[in-house]
Amino acid sequence: MGDILFRVQSLSKYYQMGEVTVKALEDVSFEVEKGEFIVILGPSGSGKSTLLNIIGGMDTPTRGSVVFNGEKITNFTDKELTMYRRYKIGFVFQFYNLIATLTARENVELVAEITRSTADIDEIMEAVGLYDRMDHFPSQMSGGEQQRVAIARAVAKNPQILLCDEPTGALDFETGINILKVLKDVNVKYKNTVMVITHNSPIAQMADRVIKMRSGTITEIIKNESPLAPERIVW
Amino acid sequence: MKKLNLRLFRMIKKTKGQYVAVLSIIITGIFIFTAVSNSAVNLRNTLDDYYDATNFADIFVTAAALPERLERELEGHDNIRQADVRLALDAKLITGDEDERVNVRAVSVDSKENKINELFVKKGRRTIKEKEIMVIDQFALARELDVGDEIDLNIRGRKFRFNISAIVSSPEYVYLMENEQTLLPDYEKFGVVFIEEEYLRRISGSGLFNEVVIRVNNQDDLDETKDYLEEYLKRYGVMRVIDRDEQLSNSMLNEEIRGLETVSRSIPVLFLIFAGIMLSVMLSRIIKKDRTSIGVLKAVGFLDGELITHYLKYAATVGILGGLLGAVIGTLASGAMTKIYLEFFNIPMLTVQVYYERLFVSVILSTIFCLLSGFWGIRAILRINPAESMRPETPKQGKKIILEDFKLFWNKLTFSWRMVFRNIFREKKKFLLIGAAASISCSLMIMTMWMSETMDVIYVGHYSEFMKMDYNVGFKGFKDEGVLNEIKKYINYEHMEGRVELPFEIENGRHSKIVNVIGLEKNTRFYDFRDKKGNKLSVPAEGILISSNLAKVLKASEGDRIFLKSFIPGREGEYVTVKGVIEQSLGINGYMNIDYINKKFLDKGIINGVFISSDDKIKAKLVNINEIMSTQSREDMQNIFEEFTGLIVAFMGTMVIFSGMLGFVILYAMTLMSINERTLEFSSLRVMGFTKIEIFKMLIKENSVMSVIGILAGIPLGKLLVEYVGLTFNTDIYTFHGSVSTKNIFIAIILTIIFIISAQLMTYVKINRLDFMQALKSRIT
Incomplete structure (x- = not known):
């Protein structure tokens, strides 16, 4: 067994909606090893986004803890959480969420600046296949290109884990496969841990481990002995 | 350049219309402050140096x-x-x-x-x-x-x-x-x-x-x-x-300098307040629009403080740039303004300085002001949660607006008018600002119209209604009443009354003032004395009538005993009773019965001047009478006033432009903001087949409702302003009173409407350039 990056212990998150208590997560526990490619699979409302938000330091649990590299992030203050997101986490969102008034390259440089990362932006842009398009603004790019910029942005700060929330959710099949290839390449090339959450079950075939969720709980954790290459996945 | 700064620069570029609008208000406010206050200081320093x-x-x-x-x-x-x-x-x-x-x-x-x-x-x-x-x-x-x-x-x-x-x-x-x-x-x-x-x-x-x-x-x-x-x-x-x-x-000269100081303190504050409100609204809308971006920036590790600083830089650039430009232009203008003043007053020396500390203070003041209003606008950043910001904002709960309860009114509205009212109630702050802008513009216009009218009223009223003589003849020293018979030989006249005009230091407790007191015949035909309520007062047999500005200086009222200290050698002074306070637009005086003043301070039958009503050209006829010191006709005074109307017209023009600009700029900026925020809505309407003109009309309807309400509110506000200015600018020379005429209110409204319509027409250019396909396509970014 490799080094543990994350330890999620008895995590629960409840929301109060009027008189009803919604249990978004209920007693979730698992671990993530460094360098792993994890897919969290589940239908809408299964709690996977809530889980990702808590792991990413964007939300706090009602109960339980998340230990990252030996530090209990669930005890962090707001500022510590921000620093944690700044230096340790790379996010990739379903709708890319690029800064519209910055070019592709500038979007990547923006995060490199705050993390004082020494990453070679040209090399990263090359790696995501956007070297020729890096001076374009988001509005001048396709959805797939924007998502690749979002990945480059996440990778540029050399995070310890990439958290990807439905990264192919807004893309067509072919573009989606391309994005998965980029994520896999990043995982291999930069040794980043990658966690992808999706409702699209074929994607789980490329994961080292699959965590299946339903109604806020983990239903199954599957270790994949022979992950498929992204280009062989079909949906 | 840091990427966030680059983003800021592009944000300014993208919102340049609104940015320039708010900047221009700041520049104007600081310009007026610097130009007028520097002129006051220059004038004061020049005068001190000269003295x-x-x-x-x-x-x-x-x-x-x-x-x-x-x-x-x-x-x-x-x-x-x-x-x-x-x-x-x-x-x-x-x-x-x-x-x-x-x-x-x-x-x-x-x-x-x-x-x-x-x-x-x-x-x-x-x-x-x-x-x-x-x-x-x-x-x-x-x-x-x-x-x-x-x-x-x-x-x-x-x-x-x-x-x-x-x-x-x-x-x-x-x-x-x-x-x-x-x-x-x-x-x-x-x-x-x-x-x-x-x-x-x-x-x-x-x-x-x-x-x-x-x-x-x-x-x-x-x-x-x-x-x-x-x-x-x-x-x-x-x-x-x-x-x-x-x-x-x-x-x-001191009155003039004090007037400048009052202007430099009041009008710029009004401009800065509006600029501040506008900046705050603008930034709050930008934050609302940038909600997801702010969430993303927070998600990737930006601190609240860093993001607040980022958006505050927008406000700071307005403050620094506005303060600097306003102060520099103001300083340059103050040099020219001081020169005009010095030429007008004929001071041979000129002390014009660049007051670097004032430049600095102007920039600091406007920056702090913009930062505070900016912070008020962007404080919502603190509440943005990165996780929530990724999800589309929950639409506001649709609810009835209060107008819908007035069924009779609501049911008569067409569908498009109902939309207009719903939009107004949905964006209350923005529309309140438009209303306030129209209201302030209208009230400033009313004040400007009133000032020009009131100067006219003061002079014409004073020389034809208050004083009714055609000529005021002054003698060299005191004469016996018999001198009137000599004058009568030379001229044709309708009526003639001898008068005494004497300077006194009038004291009421520790308050005192040197003024001329005029002794008049009991039933004088040459003065129409009225109290504040407009009641006619006649010259009392004993006691004194005093002008309202004198009553104010002396803190005296009817029934008080005041001391008249005489400058006539051998005559100490006497206590007299205030028998009434009269309204007088020009000058500061007391009025007594001629027999009473003579009894107290001179001798019976003494006069030192005469009032005459006559169609005769008496100036030429009296020119050789040696006892006569001066002959002043009503036309003389009105002619002198005519020469000063040039200054008044220039002042009026400037005020009308500034007042209109305020309304114009705010309405223009707010409409631009509406168009930017509702690009998707308008694009959808265009796709559905609405013409550009129809969309433009919709916007105009929304703005017009608030502008009309603003203008209506501007009328009482204007009247209040007139009252305030009347009180503030009263001097020994002028007493502003009287109300604004309906005609002037009407002119003020028309001028405000012209500025508002101009602002609306300017925004049509933006609607015309609206690329609705691009707007719909960029929905996903």
Whole structure:
């Protein structure tokens, strides 16, 4: 067994909606090893986004803890959480969420600046296949290109884990496969841990481990002995 | 450049219309502040420098007869540094025109240099011999007199010819007025000339002097020194002891400077408040639009403080740029403005400085102001949760607006009007700002219209409704009533009344004021006295009527006993009862029954002037009567006023532009903001087949509703403003009262509407350029 990056212990998150208590997560526990490619699979409302938000330091649990590299992030203050997101986490969102008034390259440089990362932006842009398009603004790019910029942005700060929330959710099949290839390449090339959450079950075939969720709980954790290459996945 | 700064730069570029709009309001506010306050300081400094250079007197004494040795006597007093006796008398300039009466004040000067109130030579030489004369430059300019010219003066009934040796300025006559009652300078009809002391004494037949000017050691003991002088000079028939603050020219200049200071404090604040509100609304909308981006930035690790700083930089650039540009333009303009003032007031020196500390303070003030309003607008950043911001914002709960409860009204509205009202109620803050802008513009316009109207009302009203005489004739000294019979021989007249006009220091407790009190016939036909409520008052048999501004200065009201301290040698003073307070637009006076004033201070049947109503051209007919000092017609005063209307028109024009600009800019910026925020909505409407004009009309309807409400609210606001300005700008000379006419309210509304429509038309360009396909496509980014 490799080094543990994350330890999620008895995590629960409840929301109060009027008189009803919604249990978004209920007693979730698992671990993530460094360098792993994890897919969290589940239908809408299964709690996977809530889980990702808590792991990413964007939300706090009602109960339980998340230990990252030996530090209990669930005890962090707001500022510590921000620093944690700044230096340790790379996010990739379903709708890319690029800064519209910055070019592709500038979007990547923006995060490199705050993390004082020494990453070679040209090399990263090359790696995501956007070297020729890096001076374009988001509005001048396709959805797939924007998502690749979002990945480059996440990778540029050399995070310890990439958290990807439905990264192919807004893309067509072919573009989606391309994005998965980029994520896999990043995982291999930069040794980043990658966690992808999706409702699209074929994607789980490329994961080292699959965590299946339903109604806020983990239903199954599957270790994949022979992950498929992204280009062989079909949906 | 840091990427966030680059984003800021592009954000400014993208919102340039609104940015420039709010910037222009800041620039205008700071510009007015710097230009006007610097002019006030420049004017004050120039005046101080001029007074220093010419050793301007601290105390001015008028008496019946003063010996030359008095200088030495007075200089023995602890607080008197210098004293200079002189002879000042009223003379007439003999012109070719027999109808024309031109009064001059002939003042004696030392042959080489005055130790106090030295003259500033603008042309010619300062040394003066007998038969030479130095002429004050406003008068010389108005009468086209130059060095080397000869002029004839009638001094005490004899004609003397003088050669002009110099054109000069005097610190005592910067604001050249004959007396307090003149109200406005008339350079062609009144001037000051300076004649060598010994020569003037000789030709006037007077061996003695009648004035002494004094410099003191310690200003703090000025009142004690004045008291000492009044007591000490009784033996010489002291008439009047005044200090520099009461000196006519200096007090007029101080009023002007105070007016400038008031303007510099009030109007810029209004502009800054509006700019602040606008900036705050603008930034809050930007934050709302950037909600997801802010969430992403927070998600990737930006701190709240970093993001707040990022958006505050937007506000700071407006503050710094606006403050700097406004202050620089204002400083440049203040130089020019000071020059105009100095030319107007005829101060030969110019002290224009760049007040770097004021530039700095302006920039700091506007920056702090923008930062505070900016922070108010962007404080919502703190509440944005990165996880939630990724999800689309929950649509606002649709609910009925209050108007829907008024079924009769609501049911009559067409669908598009219902949409208009719903949008207004959905964006309350924005529309309230539009309403406030229209309201302020309209009220400022009303104030401007009122000011121009009221100046007219003041002069026309004063000289035709309050005072009804056609001519006011002043005698040289006191005469017996019998002199009227002589005048009657020369002219055709309808009515004639003798009058007495005397200066008094009126005291009520510790409040005092030197004013002229006019003695009138009991049933005078020449004055229409009204109290505040408009009730007619007649001249009381005993007691005094005082003008409302005098009542205010003295803190006196009907029934109070006030003390009239006389300047007539041998007459101490008397207590009289205030029998009424009258409204008077121009000047500050008291009015008494002529028999009563004579009984108390003079003798029976004494007068020193006459009021005449006549269609006859009496000026020409009276010009040769030696006892007559001045003849002033109603037309004379109204003509002088006409000359000043140029200044009023310039002031009005500037105010109308500033007031309109405020409404224009806010409406323009708010409409641009609407268009930017509702691009998707408008694009959808375009796709559905709405024309650009139809969309534009929709926007206009929304803005018009609030503009109309704003304009309606602007009417009472304007009236309040008028009341405030009336109170603030009241001086000894002007008393603003009276209301705004319906005609002027109407004009103000029309002008406001013109500015509002212009702003709307400007925004059509934006609608016309709206690329709806692009807007719909960019939905996902």
